[in-house]
Amino acid sequence: MAEHNRIIADHQIMGGVPCIRGTRIPAATVVGLIAQGAPIDDVITDFPQLTVDDVRAALAFAASAISERQLPLRVPA
Numbered sequence: 001m002a003e004h005n006r007i008i009a010d011h012q013i014m015g016g017v018p019c020i021r022g023t024r025i026p027a028a029t030v031v032g033l034i035a036q037g038a039p040i041d042d043v044i045t046d047f048p049q050l051t052v053d054d055v056r057a058a059l060a061f062a063a064s065a066i067s068e069r070q071l072p073l074r075v076p077a
Contacts, residue, residue, distance in 0.1 A: 005021070006020060006021050006053065006054055006057035006058075007019070007020065007021065007027050007057055007058065007061045008021050014026060018061060020050060020054045020057070020058065021054075022049070023047075023049050023050070025047055025049070025050065027057075027058040027061050027062065028062075030043060030047075030050070030054070030055055030058040030059075031058050031059060031062045033046075034055070034059065040052055040055050043055055
């Protein structure tokens, strides 16, 4: 996917945490804000160096990461 080239993981930047290219903003931070209900416009207002395409790339990256491995889900007690 072309949008994944917007996400980088470099051990010299944020210890290898996947970030938006050209920033030190972790993809997980962007995805977390969206998951909490923040509109994309608000995320871009809070992080003006991001674009709509950057936010979409973070979401696509997260979706891809989830589909590539199984995550244990907690069963309600």
